[in-house]
Amino acid sequence: MRLIIFLLVFSSSCFSQIGNNLRVEYNETITLIPSIVKKNLNALYVSKDFSYYVLESTKIERKESGGDSETIIVDTKKVKDFSEIIINNKEKKLTERLYEDIFLKKNYAVYESFPVMKWKILDGEKKIKNFLCKKAQITFRGRTYTAWFTEKIPVSSGPWKFNGLPGLILSVSDKEGLYKWEVKSITYPYKGKQIDFNKIAADNPKFKSISYKDFDKKRIEAIQNKIETIRARSSNRDGMSAGYSYSTFQEKEPVNEWRNKKDFD
Numbered sequence: 001m002r003l004i005i006f007l008l009v010f011s012s013s014c015f016s017q018i019g020n021n022l023r024v025e026y027n028e029t030i031t032l033i034p035s036i037v038k039k040n041l042n043a044l045y046v047s048k049d050f051s052y053y054v055l056e057s058t059k060i061e062r063k064e065s066g067g068d069s070e071t072i073i074v075d076t077k078k079v080k081d082f083s084e085i086i087i088n089n090k091e092k093k094l095t096e097r098l099y100e101d102i103f104l105k106k107n108y109a110v111y112e113s114f115p116v117m118k119w120k121i122l123d124g125e126k127k128i129k130n131f132l133c134k135k136a137q138i139t140f141r142g143r144t145y146t147a148w149f150t151e152k153i154p155v156s157s158g159p160w161k162f163n164g165l166p167g168l169i170l171s172v173s174d175k176e177g178l179y180k181w182e183v184k185s186i187t188y189p190y191k192g193k194q195i196d197f198n199k200i201a202a203d204n205p206k207f208k209s210i211s212y213k214d215f216d217k218k219r220i221e222a223i224q225n226k227i228e229t230i231r232a233r234s235s236n237r238d239g240m241s242a243g244y245s246y247s248t249f250q251e252k253e254p255v256n257e258w259r260n261k262k263d264f265d
Helices: 002-009 012-016 197-201 212-235
Strands: 022-033 036-046 050-063 069-074 083-088 093-100 106-113 120-128 131-140 143-150 168-174 179-187 208-211
Touching: 050 197, 083 197, 106 212, 120 143, 131 168, 208 212
Parallel strands: 106 208
Antiparallel strands: 022 036, 022 179, 036 050, 050 069, 050 083, 083 093, 093 106, 120 131, 131 143, 143 168, 168 179
């Protein structure tokens, strides 16, 4: 209870003090198909000049037709399936480090200008973790999201790339029900292992630096090459044909400022 009372009264001036960092844990649920659900635990660290959002653990739940479910635990330290997002508020720059595991099979540091999100505040309130939250909605890069945020924590941040609301986002989900983030815990001031934001934001030679526009172009070209390869192999078989297509519909950003197409065949 002491932590909750403190959080209700702290102001934005707290974040002008060096070392007074906020840590927020989010449970992220991704419904790949109705029978396969991926569950991630992510942590958001916020300081005056930076925010850092990182995947801490992940597991996949596969539901059988009989109703039973099987859970597969994935150790993120041993696999390349990971993502971390660094936002530099001074430079207005966002960098996402990731491993593209479907087509490119490489590590990338994908950078872009800090995305400006134009939310629409809606009627409605509800409590999350004893914080009174307001409702907002946005369509961002082809997907419509609804968020719940609290002005009692005056930090314009949230899970993934979400920003731009007058308070911390505690819950957000998309219209199709594929993606959902729910706050698990809030710690302020964070006194655990100190985060060196400058070190995290520095260039990492393990990741190829590339703009968001060029990364998207490279990835789409790889998809189209894959389709052409399958078609060529199929044409060499007597009486046989094979179809192959790919859709970005299930991705967080199905389209963007440079590409409106979702489906490739």
